[in-house]
Amino acid sequence: MPRVVFREERCKGCELCKEFCPKGIIEMSGIINIMGFHPATVIRMEECTGCAICARMCPDLVIEVEREDKAIG
Amino acid sequence: MAKILMKGNEAIGEGAIRAGCKYFFGYPITPQSELPHYLAKRLPEVGGVYLQAESEIGSINMVYGAAGAGARVMTSSSGPGISLMQEGISYLAGAELPCVIVNIVRGGPGLGNIAPAQSDYWQATRGGGHGDYQLIVLAPDSVQEIIDLINKAFDLADNYRIPVMLLGDGVLGQMMEPVIIEDQYETKAPKEKKWASTGRMGRGSKNLVTSLHIVPEDLEKHNIKLAAKHEEISRSEQIWEEYNTKDARLILVAYGTTARVCKAVVDMFREEGMPVGLLRPVTLWPFPSQILNSLADQADNFLAVEMSMGQMIDDVRLAVNGKKPIHFYGRSGGMLPVARDIYQEAQKLLMEE
Amino acid sequence: MRKVFARPKSMKDMPMHYCPGCTHGIIHRLIAEAIDELNVFEQTIVVAPVGCSVFCCDYFDCDAYGASHGRAPAVATGVKRVLPDKIVFTYQGDGDLAAIGTSEIVHAAARGEKITVIFVNNAIYAMTGGQMAPTTLLGQVTTTTPKGREKELNGSPIKMSEMLSVLDGSAYIARVSVHNPAGIFKAKKAIKTAFETQISGKGFSMVEVLSTCPTNWGMTPLKALKWLEENMIPYYPLGEFKTPTEVV
Known part of the structure; x- marks a missing residue:
């Protein structure tokens, strides 16, 4: 099953990942990170397809994507 | 090493080549034109690059790039062009890049005229651009001394990592005198430039050529280091x-x-x-x-x-x-x-x- | 499980100073990915500009230069002439490249200087406080065009890609945008092509990347992406303006 890992301490809460997630499974967390932002977080990891669109939209390299199949282009 | 007749401006060019300078970036201005004319012909013969820039601003920044890449590099100009270069010279000094800048001084202020003058003394000896810095400024009075000093200029630049300015005028540039010139000047400066930004190529860490020190404590430290260097030059390099x-x-x-x-x-x-x-x-x-x-x-x-x-x-x-x-x-x-x-x-x- | 998306090797693992939602970070990543994929990290040299991206040379882990405002193409020229086998690229904003640095960029392109230029066009001076840039759109409000940019007073915005593509020396010129995933995909492709153009010695290459500045535009990051799409792209059409095959 694919998995996305968010480095929440690096997130500036811009919401670009949330906006473009095709599954709508990213939300802004209620917590406040060390930089003072509400970081993005995945609410239903089991629905993640590992498409990495969130990671591609993220300006701060917060997101890593792990998957069992081949690397995506 | 026979004596040959040479014009001042040509002596700067030939002297530079024999000191190992292979790169020249410049923009036309009177009365220094014989120097770029000479180098445009000579540098390709020794496997070097003569490149005419779009302006003096362009040429001094090309010098910045070439010097940062570890090359011996020179530019030349006269009053108005040297004024345009001042921003770049300040960056060169800030980034501690060695290079040689020739100013064949003409009458000013403004467009002034193209006749010989010494009215760029303040500009040359007070840094010239913004910030706390100095250039080494050399003033030959004969064609032989041009040859001797251009060699020295490159060594000083490399030894202290500082831009060196050679100050002349139209009289010296046009003057023809017999000179002794060595085939290849033996440099006394270290040949390897470990600080040069040339691509990491397995170095393991990056080299950064910059004059930016965003934290005030860092910039002050840097300026104190520059001042110590100026102090050392002041102590050891006075020539008269x-x-x-x-x-x-x-x-x-x-x-x-x-x-x-x-x-x-x-x-x-x-x-x-x-x-x-x-x-x-x-x-x-x-x-x-x-x-x-x-x-x-x-x-x-x-x-x-x-x-x-x-x-x-x-x-x-x-x-x-x-x-x-x-x-x-x-x-x-x-x-x-x-x-x-x-x-x-x-x-x-x-x-x- | 294996990582299918991670920080490119050419980028340092450190937080970036850019504002939330600023697309500089995306563009940085695309460049680093291209460098990684072309396997040229060890021979790549970046020339950083003045502006928000003045610190980009901290984020790219390759050898680097800090240039003065607008002069990066001249600095890159000096570097490349001394080190013709290395890969040299500049990263410049619109004030840097299209205002104070027009002379340097035009002549670097005209000479066919074998460098790559990544030109980030966000239609504003950001670092200095949101002033009008040469690429600011007509009617766009900035701190120095409080009533919006007026053609009568300020003229029209400059289309750099179109301008440079008519020069014989330019080999690859493209305009891309990073306002959505499809745009980012194309941007990456263009940036890679630009580097390939340099590697194969075909001449000058530039990718103009339409980018956002949520802070100085006074918008949320999401609104800024929408604004870019609706306002910038109609004036700055995307696409390749020159490709190496057209080079004689």
Whole structure:
């Protein structure tokens, strides 16, 4: 099953990942990170397809994507 | 190593090549054109690059890139073009990049004219651009000395990681004299530049060429380091020529073309048995203050002679430090001081005794 | 499980100073990915500009230069002429490249200088406080065009890609945008092509990347992306303006 890992301490809460997630499974967390932002977080990891669109939209390299199949282009 | 006849401007070019300079970036301006003409022909012959930039701003920034990449590199210009380069020169100094900048000074301010002048002295010796920095400034007075100093200029630049300026004028540039020139100048500077930004190529860490220090504590530290370097240069690199100063009661102070005229003036006085001498600064920065200060113990008067309205005289004042009176004679706007006029000015001072 | 998306090797693992939602970070990543994929990290040299991306040379882990405002193409020229086998790229904003640095960029392109330029066009001076840029759109409000940019007073915005593509020396010129995933995909492709153009020695390459500045535009990051799409793209059409095959 694919998995996305968010480095929440690096997130500036811009919401670009949330906006473009095709599954709508990213939300802004209620917590406040060390930089003072509400970081993005995945609410239903089991629905993640590992498409990495969130990671591609993220300006701060917060997101890593792990998957069992081949690397995506 | 036979003696050959060479023009001043060509001597700068050939001297630079024999000092291992393979890169020249410049923009046309009178009266330094023979130098780029010469290098445009010569550099490709030695596997180097002559590149005409879109402006002096372009050329000095190309110098920044080439110097950062570890090459021996030179540019040349004259007054207005050197003014345009000042931003880049400040960056070069800030990033501690070695390079040689030639200024064949012309009459100013503004467009002024293309005749010989020494009115860029302040600009050259006070850094010239923004921020706390100095350039080493060399002022030859003969074609042979051009050759000798251009070699030295590259060594000084590499040894101290500092831009070096060679200050001349149209007279020196056009002058033809016999010179001795070595096939290949033996550099005394370290050849390897570990700081150069050349691509990591397995180095394991990155090299960054920059003058940016965003944190005030860092910039102050950097400026203190630069100041220490300037201090060391000041201590070790002052060059001057004393001409009949031994028993001189009146000492002329002049550099470059003006110093040549002043030598003739000194000869005129000496023929009459008058104790007149010349102190010729060869490094304008660091200014030869120590010798001048000690000469102030023996002389009664100093006469600064310049092709300007009086710029170097500031440094003479600082060096003599109130010990003896300092006088000035200058011509400006491209006019050359004539020996007879300097003689008369000096004679007045001798009569005051 | 294996990582299918991670930080490119050419980028340092450190937080970036850019504002939330600023697309500089995306563009940085695309460049680093291209460098990684072309396997040229060890021979790549970046020339950083003045502006928000003045610190980009901290984020790219390759050898670097800090240039003065607008002069990066001249600095890159000096570097490349000394090191013709290395990969040299500049990263410049619109004030840097299209105002103060027009002379340097035009002549670097005209000479066919074998460098790559990543030109980030966000239609504003950001670092200095949101002033009008040469690429600011007509009617766009900035701190120095409080009533919006007026053609009568300020003229029209400059289309750099179109301008440079008519020069013989330019080999690859493209305009891309990073306002959505499809745009980012194309941007990456263009940036890679630009580097390939340099590697194969074909001449000058530039990718103009339409980018956002949520802070100085006074918008949320999401609104800024929408604004870019609706306002910038109609004036700055995307696409390749010159490709190496057209080079004689």
